[in-house]
Structures are given as structure tokens and as C-alpha cells.
Amino acid sequence: MTELRGRVQQFGLASVMRLGTELDRSGCLTISEAGMVGQVLFAPGRVVAASVGEERGQPALEFIALALAEGDFVYSDRVSPSIEPNLELTAHELQVELEELLARPKRQGSGPVLGAVPHVAQFQRESSDRQVVLNGSELATLLAVDGRRTTHEIVSSRDPVQALHTLNRLVEAGVIELEPPAAPVMAELAIPIVREPAIPVAAEPAIPVVPVPAAPPPVKTPRRPSKIVRDVVQLAILTVLFVIALRGIVHSVHVQGQSMLPGLHDGQLLLVNRLAYLFGHPARGDVVVFQSPDASDSEFVKRVTGLPHENIRIAHGSVFVDGRLLDEPYTAPTSGIIDTQLADELSIRVPDDSYFVLGDNRSVSLDSRLGWFVRADQLIGQAWLSYWPLETWGLIAQPRVAEIPSGAPGVVQPPKLVADSTPEVVQPGLSVVGSTPETVAATATTVVVTPTTQPTVPAIRTLLSGSVKDQVGWPSDPNGTAWLDGDSYRLTARQPRRFVAVSAPLGGAYTDIFVSAAFHKIGGPPGGGYGIIVRDEASAPRTGIDQDGRFYVAEVGDRGEVGLWRREDDHWVEMLPWTRAEAVRPGGSINELTLRAVGQRLNFEVNGTEVATVVDAALQSGRVGAFVGGEFNDVVLDRFAVDQPPGAVQP
Numbered sequence: 001m002t003e004l005r006g007r008v009q010q011f012g013l014a015s016v017m018r019l020g021t022e023l024d025r026s027g028c029l030t031i032s033e034a035g036m037v038g039q040v041l042f043a044p045g046r047v048v049a050a051s052v053g054e055e056r057g058q059p060a061l062e063f064i065a066l067a068l069a070e071g072d073f074v075y076s077d078r079v080s081p082s083i084e085p086n087l088e089l090t091a092h093e094l095q096v097e098l099e100e101l102l103a104r105p106k107r108q109g110s111g112p113v114l115g116a117v118p119h120v121a122q123f124q125r126e127s128s129d130r131q132v133v134l135n136g137s138e139l140a141t142l143l144a145v146d147g148r149r150t151t152h153e154i155v156s157s158r159d160p161v162q163a164l165h166t167l168n169r170l171v172e173a174g175v176i177e178l179e180p181p182a183a184p185v186m187a188e189l190a191i192p193i194v195r196e197p198a199i200p201v202a203a204e205p206a207i208p209v210v211p212v213p214a215a216p217p218p219v220k221t222p223r224r225p226s227k228i229v230r231d232v233v234q235l236a237i238l239t240v241l242f243v244i245a246l247r248g249i250v251h252s253v254h255v256q257g258q259s260m261l262p263g264l265h266d267g268q269l270l271l272v273n274r275l276a277y278l279f280g281h282p283a284r285g286d287v288v289v290f291q292s293p294d295a296s297d298s299e300f301v302k303r304v305t306g307l308p309h310e311n312i313r314i315a316h317g318s319v320f321v322d323g324r325l326l327d328e329p330y331t332a333p334t335s336g337i338i339d340t341q342l343a344d345e346l347s348i349r350v351p352d353d354s355y356f357v358l359g360d361n362r363s364v365s366l367d368s369r370l371g372w373f374v375r376a377d378q379l380i381g382q383a384w385l386s387y388w389p390l391e392t393w394g395l396i397a398q399p400r401v402a403e404i405p406s407g408a409p410g411v412v413q414p415p416k417l418v419a420d421s422t423p424e425v426v427q428p429g430l431s432v433v434g435s436t437p438e439t440v441a442a443t444a445t446t447v448v449v450t451p452t453t454q455p456t457v458p459a460i461r462t463l464l465s466g467s468v469k470d471q472v473g474w475p476s477d478p479n480g481t482a483w484l485d486g487d488s489y490r491l492t493a494r495q496p497r498r499f500v501a502v503s504a505p506l507g508g509a510y511t512d513i514f515v516s517a518a519f520h521k522i523g524g525p526p527g528g529g530y531g532i533i534v535r536d537e538a539s540a541p542r543t544g545i546d547q548d549g550r551f552y553v554a555e556v557g558d559r560g561e562v563g564l565w566r567r568e569d570d571h572w573v574e575m576l577p578w579t580r581a582e583a584v585r586p587g588g589s590i591n592e593l594t595l596r597a598v599g600q601r602l603n604f605e606v607n608g609t610e611v612a613t614v615v616d617a618a619l620q621s622g623r624v625g626a627f628v629g630g631e632f633n634d635v636v637l638d639r640f641a642v643d644q645p646p647g648a649v650q651p
């Protein structure tokens with residue numbers, strides 16, 4: 001059995017990896033540092049597997065390159081049977097991949113060391129006014145930085161590769177600093193003492209010594225601790241106990257988005273009363289904070305509209321509870337845009353121990369109209385106090401929602417639409433609206449309602465559909481980045497660090513638009529992505545060369561990830577970083593993408609499953625198109641369709 005040991009830092013990770021591919025045999029390379037262990041499995045001339053903890057394949061190889069490049073290694077030709085093949089890289093492909101991964105820390109400065117302890121940076125007075133914009137994953141990672149846990153402890157509690165990249169971005173932004181691991185204490189060298197032989201000295205005459213009475217030993221009086229020190233210690237203990245108790249009573253939440261306008265604004269900071277529902281239940285109209293219904297770490301702020309066992313009906317923007325119209329003075333005026341994602345004709349019953357919640361800004365809010373409810377065990381508490389910005393300081397109003405009686409003047413009940421001429425049987429004592437309002441007597445047993453006509457809903461207008469090869473006007477240059485190759489329309493990033501963006505063959509700019517497309521990757525190294533462009537402000541159609549401009553792009557990667565970005569001339573603004581999604585088919589499989597832009601909201605679906613929704617007001621209208629990113633990424637655009645929703649707002 002062949003076995004090699006050493007320190008990766010002495011030889012370089014690329015050299016150690018190259019050794020594994022050059023040996024004409026199978027083997028296993030194990031690298032460990034700060035308790036993290038990574039393994040790379042080699043077959044003759046190639047890499048066939050990589051693993052770190054729960055990570056496998058390309059993410060594991062990326063983590064080894066970024067975090068374990070200074071650890072200890074052991075190479076053995078005894079292959080571990082627990083590793084299943086999950087990679088297929090030749091020696092050359094491995095070398096290119098490692099050069100790219102190892103170059104990242106050099107561009108970003110010194111990256112996080114697993115044994116280092118991150119702590120929040122102390123901003124200087126002259127730079128205290130600068131603003132740092134953090135996304136959701138960066139904020140969650142920053143909250144995990146407490147000055148005590150090491151990088152290893154932070155990244156091991158979440159997706160290691162994503163967490164490591166997030167820490168790198170926080171270091172680069174100057175938000176956190178890394179305290180290097182303590183150097184091992186070196187044992188002092190024992191220096192032998194050489195004693196020279198004593199030189200005999202002639203004895204002097206003895207001098208008589210007069211005895212002196214010994215002085216009494218000094219009496220030590222015990223020193224009492226300083227009163228100031230004792231007071232400081234007591235104050236520190238009381239402060240810690242107060243903070244612990246306060247965290248159990250109140251909770252801080254950051255309002256993100258515009259779903260609770262006009263009462264709560266984007267960026268507002270709130271305190272949440274955790275004890276509000278300890279001995280009671282939410283009331284209608286309460287503003288509550290709860291865990292995201294999709295089992296993520298997000299927290300939502302919404303208003304309670306329906307209580308357990310109540311029947312909720314929404315018709316033409318009005319909310320009815322058990323047949324009674326709610327008076328909701330806190331809601332924002334509607335924008336006039338028809339929201340195709342949230343039903344305007346909804347009838348549902350609230351389950352036991354659950355609540356129906358809505359945002360005050362109904363035109364952009366994602367809430368219980370999507371079919372989910374808030375269980376009692378998901379409630380964090382009641383929104384209590386706004387403390388930032390200072391001009392919003394004050395208690396949050398919790399109005400009690402009034403129910404307008406069904407017989408009040410001017411009140412229109414939600415119509416019951418009958419699909420055929422079969423009479424509808426109604427329970428006695430209920431008010432029914434058919435073609436004209438009428439009251440059912442309490443003694444009646446049945447009421448026959450005259451069938452009404454279903455209002456006509458404007459149809460969706462199709463602007464472009466079908467296979468790209470049948471659509472005239474797409475840019476095509478075989479020597480460029482986009483061209484029609486037989487029955488395939490190919491998009492290829494031929495130059496490093498340059499993306500490909502092409503405009504669909506449509507004239508004009510669009511505000512509210514639905515775009516769907518089918519892509520599949522046919523070549524290039526692992527990584528990169530492809531997706532849909534909307535609201536591109538370019539004055540002329542894109543041909544795949546321009547790198548500037550302002551537009552939104554929703555992407556899918558061949559590693560099973562999704563992301564959303566906004567291009568701002570020469571740089572990207574990250575709205576949703578690369579995030580794993582089960583709906584994505586990895587590798588070269590076909591992925592069906594749909595991006596809906598309505599008002600300020602972008603809704604992204606992959607293969608019929610919603611994967612992300614982002615609210616952003618930066619771009620209002622523009623062209624639509626296709627996008628490919630990642631060096632040498634080669635992608636085929638199979639199908640491209642563009643539809644206008646009913647009532648679409650155009651510039």
C-alpha cells in the first residue's frame with residue numbers, strides 16, 4: 001500500500017491534486033484542518049469524487065480549495081468504499097478549476113481561516129456615515145458572528161460553501177474582521193547550566209558574631225475588595241441577566257419590502273412582544289410576526305384577517321368573514337394592476353389553530369391568498385414598537401377591525417355565481433344576492449337564486465411564442481456569441497468574464513410582462529447559468545456583445561441553483577444570491593423558466609415550481625431577452641414566449 005503524508009501548504013494544493021491524477025492507479029486524498037475533513041477520490045488520470053461533511057461533488061471540491069488549502073494531507077491508494085462517484089474531471093479540467101478557485105482569495109484578500117474567530121469590525125469616526133447593503137444570507141451570517149465562534153463553527157451549521165462565500169463578502173465589505181487563531185505556545189528551550197569547579201579560597205580568621213534579637217514577624221491584615229470593583233461586577237451581572245430576560249420577552253425584526261404599506265415601510269426596525277399570545281390568542285387586526293410557512297429562516301410581518309373556523313371570501317378587493325364585509329381603513333390603495341398570482345375571487349375556510357393573514361399593500365403582498373395559513377406554533381409575537389428610523393418611533397397601532405352589517409346601506413355582498421340553471425339551496429336566515437338583492441325569511445326552507453352571468457375576464461395577449469428557430473429577428477452571427485445552428489439557437493460565452501445578452505425580436509418596452517423560455521446546456525466547464533431578461537432599458541436591441549446597461553435577469557445554474565440580479569451599467573446588484581432549488585434539473589437537462597414582472601414584483605418559476613419572488617422598484621419598463629453567463633458556457637435556447645397580462649400597464 002502506498003501512503004504519502006505532509007502539509008498542503010508546503011507543496012500547494014494544485015501540486016498535491018496533480019500528484020493524484022498523475023499516478024497510474026486509484027487513490028484517496030484526505031485533507032483535514034480545524035476538525036473539517038475533505039476527501040478527493042482519484043481514478044487513473046481523473047477525479048471521480050469529492051466530499052466534505054454532507055457536501056458532495058463540485059461544492060465539496062470548492063470548499064476544499066477555499067478552506068482546507070493549508071491543512072494536513074494523507075494520500076493512500078486504498079480507496080474508501082463510502083465515497084460514491086460524483087465528479088468527472090480530467091487532469092486538465094481539474095487544473096483549470098483549481099486555478100479559478102485558488103485565485104478567489106487573492107482577489108478578495110485573505111479569506112476566512114477555519115480556526116479564525118470573526119468579529120464585527122469597529123468603524124472609525126470618519127467612515128461611520130458610509131452605508132453597507134446586505135442581502136438576506138449575509139445578514140443571517142452576520143447575526144451568527146458573536147466574537148466567540150470560529151469560522152469552522154459558523155460554516156458547519158449551514159451550507160458550508162455558501163457560508164464561506166458570505167463570510168468572504170463580509171470581510172471584503174469591511175463589516176467583519178478575522179482574529180487569527182492563537183499560535184501554539186512553544187516550550188522554552190532548556191539551557192544547561194555549566195558549573196565550573198570551585199576554586200579553593202584560604203579561610204579567613206573567624207570574627208565573633210554578637211546575636212541580635214529577632215524582630216517579630218509582620219502582621220498581615222486582609223485587604224477588602226474595593227467597593228468600586230464590587231459595584232462594577234454587580235452591575236455587569238445585572239446587565240447580563242437583564243439582557244437575557246429582555247431577549248426572552250422582546251424580539252427585533254427588520255421590515256423588508258413594501259407589503260405592509262402605508263403603515264410599515266421598507267427598512268423599518270420593530271420590537272416584537274413575545275409574551276403577547278402566551279395566555280391569549282391573536283385578534284383580528286393584530287400585526288403579527290411569524291416564521292416563514294416554507295420552513296426557511298425568514299420571518300414575515302402581516303395582519304391577522306381570519307380566525308380559526310371562519311369562512312373567508314375575497315371579491316373585487318373586499319374581504320368578507322362569514323358573510324360580513326370588513327372595514328379595513330389601514331390598507332393601501334390598489335395600484336390598478338391585476339395580480340394574476342393572487343386570486344381576487346377566493347373562498348376558503350380557516351383550519352383549526354390557524355390564522356388567515358394579509359399584507360396591507362394587497363397589490364404586492366405574498367400572503368394567505370396563496371393558500372397557506374399561519375399556525376399558532378409559528379407565531380413569534382405581536383409587533384409592538386417601531387424604533388428605527390427615529391421619525392417612526394412609537395407604538396404600532398393594532399386597530400380592531402369593524403364588521404359592516406350585511407344590511408347596511410351601500411354594502412354590496414359578494415355575488416354567488418351559478419354555473420348552470422340548477423337552483424341553489426340556501427340555509428334559512430342568510431342574505432343572498434342574485435340578479436337583485438333580496439332577504440330570505442327565517443321561516444323559509446329553500447330559496448331559488450336566478451342564475452347570473454360570469455363577468456368577462458380580459459384574455460392574456462400573446463406577443464411571441466413557439467420554437468426560436470421559427471421566430472424571425474433573433475440576432476445570428478456564427479462568428480459571434482449568438483447564432484442559429486440548424487434547428488438550435490445557441491448562446492456561447494466565448495470570452496472570459498463576459499456574458500451574453502440578446503434581445504427578443506419584439507419592438508418597444510414592456511412594464512407588466514410574462515416571459516417563459518426553455519434552455520439546456522450543451523458545453524463548457526461546470527458552473528455559470530442561463531436565464532430571462534426583463535425591463536432592459538437599452539435603446540437598441542442587444543446582439544450579445546454589450547456588457548453595460550440596466551436590466552433584471554433571473555438565472556438557473558447547471559449545479560441546481562437559482563438567482564436574481566439587477567445589472568447597473570458596469571456592475572451587478574444581487575437581489576437573490578445563488579441558492580439551491582429542488583425544482584432545477586442539473587447538468588444538461590432542459591429547464592423551463594418563467595419570469596413574471598408585474599408592478600414592482602418579480603416572480604420566478606422553474607419547471608412549474610415557484611422558486612423566488614423579489615420586490616424591487618429600480619426599473620420600470622424595457623425590452624425582454626435571453627442571457628447566458630459563465631466562462632465558455634454553451635447553451636441552447638429551445639423555446640421563447642412572451643405574454644401580456646390582462647390590464648397590463650405600459651409606458
